[in-house]
Amino acid sequence: xxxxxxxxxxxxxxxxxxxxxxxxxxxxxxxxxxxxxxxxxxxxxxxxxxxxxxxxxxxxxxxxxxxxxxxxxxxxxxxxxxxxxxxxxxxxxxxxxxxxxxxxxxxxxxxxxxxxxxxxxxxxxxxxxxxxxxxxxxxxxxxxxxxxxxxxxxxxxxxxxxxxxxxxxxxxxxxxxxxxxxxxxxxxxxxxxxxxxxxxxxxxxxxxxxxxxxxxxxxxxxxxxxxxxxxxxxxxxxxxxxxxxxxxxxxxxxxxxxxxxxxxxxxxxxxxxxxxxxxxxxxxxxxxxxxxxxxxxxxxxxxxxxxxxxxxxxxxxxxxxxxxxxxxxxxxxxxxxxxx
Amino acid sequence: xxxxxxxxxxxxxxxxxxxxxxxxxxxxxxxxxxxxxxxxxxxxxxxxxxxxxxxxxxxxxxxxxxxxxxxxxxxxxxxxxxxxxxxxxxxxxxxxxxxxxxxxxxxxxxxxxxxxxxxxxxxxxxxxxxxxxxxxxxxxxxxxxxxxxxxxxxxxxxxxxxxxxxxxxxxxxxxxxxxxxxxxxxxxxxxxxxxxxxxxxxxxxxxxxxxxxxxxxxxxxxxxxxxxxxxxxxxxxxxxxxxxxxxxxxxxxxxxxxxxxxxxxxxxxxxxxxxxxxxxxxxxxxxxxxxxxxxxxxxxxxxxxxxxxxxxxxxxxxxxxxxxxxxxxxxxxxxxxxxxxxxxxxxxxxxxxxxxxxxxxxxxxxxxxxxxxxxxxxxxxxxxxxxxxxxxxxxxxxxxxxxxxxxxxxxxxxxxxxxxxxxxxxxxxxxxxxxxxxxxxxxxxxxxxxxxxxxxxxxxxxxxxxxxxxxxxxxxxxxxxxxxxxxxxxxxxx
Numbered sequence: 127x128x129x130x131x132x133x134x135x136x137x138x139x140x141x142x143x144x145x146x147x148x149x150x151x152x153x154x155x156x157x158x159x160x161x162x163x164x165x166x167x168x169x170x171x172x173x174x175x176x177x178x179x180x181x182x183x184x185x186x187x188x189x190x191x192x193x194x195x196x197x198x199x200x201x202x203x204x205x206x207x208x209x210x211x212x213x214x215x216x217x218x219x220x221x222x223x224x225x226x227x228x229x230x231x232x233x234x235x236x237x238x239x240x241x242x243x244x245x246x247x248x249x250x251x252x253x254x255x256x257x258x259x260x261x262x263x264x265x266x267x268x269x270x271x272x273x274x275x276x277x278x279x280x281x282x283x284x285x286x287x288x289x290x291x292x293x294x295x296x297x298x299x300x301x302x303x304x305x306x307x308x309x310x311x312x313x314x315x316x317x318x319x320x321x322x323x324x325x326x327x328x329x330x331x332x333x334x335x336x337x338x339x340x341x342x343x344x345x346x347x348x349x350x351x352x353x354x355x356x357x358x359x360x361x362x363x364x365x366x367x368x369x370x371x372x373x374x375x376x377x378x379x380x381x382x383x384x385x386x387x388x389x390x391x392x393x394x395x396x397x398x399x400x401x402x403x404x405x406x407x408x409x410x411x412x413x414x415x416x417x418x419x420x421x422x423x424x425x426x427x428x429x430x431x432x433x434x435x436x437x438x439x440x441x442x443x444x445x446x447x448x449x450x451x452x453x454x455x456x457x458x459x460x461x462x463x464x465x466x
Numbered sequence: 467x468x469x470x471x472x473x474x475x476x477x478x479x480x481x482x483x484x485x486x487x488x489x490x491x492x493x494x495x496x497x498x499x500x501x502x503x504x505x506x507x508x509x510x511x512x513x514x515x516x517x518x519x520x521x522x523x524x525x526x527x528x529x530x531x532x533x534x535x536x537x538x539x540x541x542x543x544x545x546x547x548x549x550x551x552x553x554x555x556x557x558x559x560x561x562x563x564x565x566x567x568x569x570x571x572x573x574x575x576x577x578x579x580x581x582x583x584x585x586x587x588x589x590x591x592x593x594x595x596x597x598x599x600x601x602x603x604x605x606x607x608x609x610x611x612x613x614x615x616x617x618x619x620x621x622x623x624x625x626x627x628x629x630x631x632x633x634x635x636x637x638x639x640x641x642x643x644x645x646x647x648x649x650x651x652x653x654x655x656x657x658x659x660x661x662x663x664x665x666x667x668x669x670x671x672x673x674x675x676x677x678x679x680x681x682x683x684x685x686x687x688x689x690x691x692x693x694x695x696x697x698x699x700x701x702x703x704x705x706x707x708x709x710x711x712x713x714x715x716x717x718x719x720x721x722x723x724x725x726x727x728x729x730x731x732x733x734x735x736x737x738x739x740x741x742x743x744x745x746x747x748x749x750x751x752x753x754x755x756x757x758x759x760x761x762x763x764x765x766x767x768x769x770x771x772x773x774x775x776x777x778x779x780x781x782x783x784x785x786x787x788x789x790x791x792x793x794x795x796x797x798x799x800x801x802x803x804x805x806x807x808x809x810x811x812x813x814x815x816x817x818x819x820x821x822x823x824x825x826x827x828x829x830x831x832x833x834x835x836x837x838x839x840x841x842x843x844x845x846x847x848x849x850x851x852x853x854x855x856x857x858x859x860x861x862x863x864x865x866x867x868x869x870x871x872x873x874x875x876x877x878x879x880x881x882x883x884x885x886x887x888x889x890x891x892x893x894x895x896x897x898x899x900x901x902x903x904x905x906x907x908x909x910x911x912x913x914x915x916x917x918x919x920x921x922x923x924x925x926x927x928x929x930x931x932x933x934x935x936x937x938x939x940x941x942x943x944x945x946x947x948x949x950x951x952x953x954x955x956x957x958x959x960x
Contacts, residue, residue: 155933161650164930168657171939172946179947309472316947 183315186324202242206259214239217253218271219246221389221434223342225444234449249282250369255289266457273389273434278361284310351433356398359405386415392433393423467512469717490646498646506620517585528595535602545603564792587626614640623721629732630752655907656723661942663716668948671710677883678703685856686849696860705890731910737894740831742806780804799845
């Protein structure tokens with residue numbers, strides 16, 4: 127019998143260095159602690175790690191381009207700095223970013239336009255903050271476009287904090303909104319998704335940087351959107367309007383014309399969501415926005431990398447369709463009293 | 467307020483603990499209890515303040531009723547009245563809509579039943595108080611102080627989803643002055659057990675939900691499932707439910723321990739059971755105990771012959787199914803388990819003795835029990851009978867091979883799913899459970915079952931070493947960063 131491996135659980139033919147390492151690890155990690163020290167060490171480990179992960183999250187969002195969507199945000203924010211004589215501003219999510227070519231829209235409608243689309247992550251809160259950044263321009267129309275299931279998602283409190291120009295902007299929120307924004311933001315930077323992606327990116331193991339192509343994030347390969355169930359009226363969350371209403375108030379105070387349009391969506395999804403669409407339109411009409419109730423559908427062959435993304439080859443076609451849908455609702459050229 | 471939320475972890479819990487021990491360390495035991503009751507009511511009201519009135523009125527009523535029963539000569543009448551009142555409250559909030567809809571459907575009455583929102587935890591606190599009233603009648607209950615009674619009902623670690631505690635387990639602990647002073651042993655054990663539970667809930671259960679939910683939603687919409695998808699969805703849900711609920715129970719046990727209180731065991735590796743009878747001794751143990759004591763035994767138990775015994779088992783499981791939810795799929799789930807139990811009792815009575823005991827028979831019985839439980843969970847989870855039939859048909863082989871279009875588009879990461887299911891299965895089948903790992907700290911009121919001597923993991927026992935301490939901290943941090951994904955506890959619905 128071999129007595130050289132005196133600890134239980136060690137097979138006999140393990141190489142000597144490994145045995146040494148194993149014993150050293152047992153000595154270190156098997157060291158007994160009193161209950162007080164045990165508790166303190168585990169708490170210190172937990173909160174030390176959480177602090178480090180939070181710091182990494184904040185750094186990735188604000189000081190590096192690791193938080194992918196912030197690349198888009200910075201791209202759009204950059205645009206707001208050089209704007210001249212823009213009449214129509216598009217704000218909304220990726221359904222709009224992938225279907226509106228602002229240059230073509232300007233040509234078609236005669237209204238100089240800019241597309242400041244972010245993503246659903248930023249929601250109406252992001253749209254609201256983007257709009258505030260173009261305040262100095264003589265904007266006449268704001269087109270808010272969001273994908274169909276927007277109203278079934280929670281309020282985008284995190285998106286608010288990601289897009290504010292100044293920390294003093296928080297003063298416009300009430301106490302509850304402020305605390306919810308901070309909590310949502312914290313959960314965003316502390317999320318396992320952000321942490322894993324940041325680590326992968328730092329180690330060069332995963333692509334985190336999005337490329338901007340044709341004024342928006344480059345799409346991935348197209349998907350087949352068949353399968354998901356339609357949306358039901360019961361899924362609508364009324365509080366979703368919170369930042370849309372702020373955006374409306376902001377525009378009313380400045381005499382800006384606000385139009386809400388639904389982003390394009392896979393036709394099968396639209397077909398299955400009739401009651402939901404009616405309920406959303408009713409809610410939008412009650413909010414006072416000029417609502418375009420029509421749903422612009424995407425047939426299977428024109429779907430991009432999501433059920434609400436038009437494939438890049440059809441972006442111009444959809445811009446034309448939206449121009450036709452929106453033109454009569456826009457205030458263009460001298461249609462407003464001079465000096466207004 | 468969820469245990470797995472930032473507001474609970476970083477605000478509510480530290481403040482409640484600090485207040486409790488500051489008050490307790492000054493020897494003001496009653497004030498510490500009052501503090502804990504207030505904190506528990508705040509915890510409950512966080513969800514919907516309006517329903518605070520229901521739990522408060524329920525406590526006042528049952529406490530007064532209990533005292534009356536103890537003093538009155540008409541104790542039986544009062545006890546039955548009290549139980550009826552509790553059942554009426556539960557019936558109104560949980561079952562009125564269900565019965566109205568079914569009566570409407572059957573008789574074409576054209577009623578328009580109001581939508582009644584189910585108050586959180588009503589099934590749990592009602593059952594605890596029914597047991598109290600019954601014990602008052604049978605002189606098995608002491609004359610408790612009102613504040614202690616309130617804490618017994620509202621103690622936040624177990625308020626929302628159990629374990630369903632018994633007053634005789636809790637009240638003596640509230641009497642001990644030592645429980646109100648900070649003890650590092652309790653803090654160390656409580657934090658470790660809580661961390662195990664948080665990991666089970668946030669990482670394992672919520673991870674599995676991503677695969678189970680689309681399958682059952684798709685089946686509910688009538689989408690054809692493949693055999694692999696159906697089994698993947700059913701297994702994902704089987705392990706999701708276990709890790710969700712046993713994770714919650716671990717968190718409850720860990721939280722209570724932070725306050726120096728021990729709770730009863732609620733899970734004992736149920737998927738390692740070798741029979742359905744054994745499964746119900748290991749799954750939601752405190753509910754099984756309640757159903758046994760307050761339905762099965764009063765119905766006659768096994769004292770009135772074999773036929774009555776089978777009928778009693780079936781009736782108990784049928785009501786157990788209805789307790790889980792006001793829906794026919796839950797009733798069917800309860801009925802199916804009733805049939806399983808009857809078959810199991812019959813097998814024990816009539817089976818050839820030689821068929822039991824061998825290693826092969828042991829494995830076969832574990833596999834058969836597990837498969838029977840998985841099939842039943844499909845009924846439990848399905849959104850409708852039609853949806854359950856879609857899943858069960860595909861599981862039986864009447865589905866497409868491989869993955870359907872539905873799956874390719876929406877469950878593209880099935881590889882991950884089966885990896886996670888495999889990990890969950892490994893933990894549930896092979897490893898000792900939390901109580902067994904933590905047995906040196908006496909985590910629960912009873913002694914945990916000993917780990918089999920044949921288990922290769924029998925030496926996996928927690929001790930207060932640097933390694934366990936670091937591991938606990940790392941697992942806690944890892945679980946907290948998973949919290950942002952959200953996800954309710956499944957048993958909050960019951």
